[in-house]
Amino acid sequence: MRPTRWTWTYEDAEGRTVAGDGTEFPTQADAEVWIGEAWHGLREQGAENAHLWADGAKVYGPLSLRPAD
Template sequence: MVVRPQWEWQFEGAAGVVLERPVSPVFTTQFDAEQWLGETWRALAGQGVRAVRLLHEGAQATPTLTLPAA
């Protein structure tokens, strides 16, 4: 059995509260996760996401990034 690493984004709203929605896809590489964010950050900002952090196996892997308001 092969265990693949899991990378996913956690989203925060304007008040710094972790959002239940939208939900991040789960990625097998950090590159894929970062590429996805680069392609979708405008849509996420339009849904009220103000900050994102990349989690690797549940632990924060990168600094928190602030998204500009849509």
Template sequence: MIRAQWVWELLDADGMVVPEPVSPVFTAQFDAEQWLGETWRGLAGDGVAVVRLLHDGAQATPPVDLRAG
């Protein structure tokens, strides 16, 4: 059985995917959201402006703007 995968797509202010840092892959949406809650400030400091949660490659939630935090 293949487990569902959740991963954050990390975008810069121009909407381009940033090569680093890279989101871990999660098996539960809760774990992915918890990780973002713990790391969003560091991600914003690394130039990540917006994140999108992907579930098996499809966008699962609205984008989250890290600059508004």
């Protein structure tokens, strides 16, 4: 069965959870496109890393939200 709900969670530099907006995505691709467009704003809100979840199961993370050098 394919996941039906993809979500992101966020952490600050100390690994503490940073509140997200609760946006859900229908596919992994949609979630990944969104984070690629939204990471600047997330950084401004104190997020350093993101984790991708599919129906409550962690897919990957931490994904750094810092710009590449």
